[in-house]
Amino acid sequence: xxxxxxxxxxxIAVAVFAMGMAMPAAQAAEQRGKPLQPAQINAKWKQECSxxxxxxxxxxxxxxxxxxxxxxxxxxxxxxxxxxxxxxxEITRFLVSNASNRWSTSTAPLxxxxxxxxxxxxxxxxxxxxxWKNPLVKSPSNCQACHTRAExxxxxxxxxxxxx
Amino acid sequence: MLRIFYTSGLTLxxxxxxxxxxxxxxxxxxxxxxxxxxxxxxxxxxxxSAERGAIxxxxxxxxxxxxxxxxxxxxxxxxxxxxTGKAILPLAPSANAERFSDPAKxxxxxxxxxxxxxxxxxxxxxxxxxxxxxxxxxx
Numbered sequence: 001x002x003x004x005x006x007x008x009x010x011x012i013a014v015a016v017f018a019m020g021m022a023m024p025a026a027q028a029a030e031q032r033g034k035p036l037q038p039a040q041i042n043a044k045w046k047q048e049c050s051x052x053x054x055x056x057x058x059x060x061x062x063x064x065x066x067x068x069x070x071x072x073x074x075x076x077x078x079x080x081x082x083x084x085x086x087x088x089x090e091i092t093r094f095l096v097s098n099a100s101n102r103w104s105t106s107t108a109p110l111x112x113x114x115x116x117x118x119x120x121x122x123x124x125x126x127x128x129x130x131x132w133k134n135p136l137v138k139s140p141s142n143c144q145a146c147h148t149r150a151e152x153x154x155x156x157x158x159x160x161x162x163x164x
Numbered sequence: 165m166l167r168i169f170y171t172s173g174l175t176l177x178x179x180x181x182x183x184x185x186x187x188x189x190x191x192x193x194x195x196x197x198x199x200x201x202x203x204x205x206x207x208x209x210x211x212x213s214a215e216r217g218a219i220x221x222x223x224x225x226x227x228x229x230x231x232x233x234x235x236x237x238x239x240x241x242x243x244x245x246x247x248t249g250k251a252i253l254p255l256a257p258s259a260n261a262e263r264f265s266d267p268a269k270x271x272x273x274x275x276x277x278x279x280x281x282x283x284x285x286x287x288x289x290x291x292x293x294x295x296x297x298x299x300x301x302x303x
């Protein structure tokens with residue numbers, strides 16, 4: 001009987017260890033869904049959304065957020081970014097069908113930077129305040145200032161290069 | 165029968181291909197003349213002025229931004245988006261052949277930018293003055 005307990009303890013220990021090892025990947029996938037950007041991208045989305053900033057990957061927000069963003073383009077964070085209905089419909093379809101499918105909270109923020117995962121990944125410990133003050137970074141919306149492959153929806157740690 | 169299918173399929177593909185083409189390319193002068201036909205419908209229209217266009221382009225119109233906030237005073241050089249910092253290619257047609265060559269694009273950006281800079285749609289007179297001015301900018 002004692003042996004059985006020991007076996008059970010061993011099994012639990014192995015399971016806990018395995019979970020621990022798997023955590024970073026699981027956490028990263030928890031709220032953003034994967035992949036952030038599908039291999040097949042929509043040409044209109046790329047063209048229109050990258051006119052003033054990088055075309056943010058659809059997986060960075062849940063579907064409801066994209067519906068709100070696309071429904072308010074005539075006042076897009078203080079700027080008129082309105083599109084013809086046909087373009088807007090096509091781009092909305094692409095964003096919604098590739099949106100984050102693992103958004104764990106019920107919020108649908110307009111800003112990517114308002115997401116809980118964004119705040120966690122860019123906490124003072126992860127991203128020192130001096131980084132944001134760098135004129136080359138300018139704003140948290142400037143993903144590509146540090147995430148060198150942001151326009152491809154690639155935000156992996158290995159592709160981060162904080163400008164000096 | 166098979167041939168009919170084949171031919172109709174091919175025709176469909178060609179038609180679809182043509183439809184997918186961007187709007188017919190025009191020259192800045194063609195675009196200017198279509199703005200002019202619109203401006204002519206307003207009584208008292210006396211043509212466009214590069215000087216008036218330059219003033220319109222460089223001054224604020226009661227809002228935070230002017231055209232130069234993003235396109236800078238030198239439209240033959242690269243500009244910079246005032247809020248995102250993204251590089252904007254030169255606006256003057258002499259420095260950027262793509263500018264004012266796609267009527268849909270011209271209409272889209274005048275609508276957006278006039279709303280941001282002037283807080284309303286621009287009159288044909290204003291658009292024509294600005295384009296006339298931009299056409300005088302040398303590389």
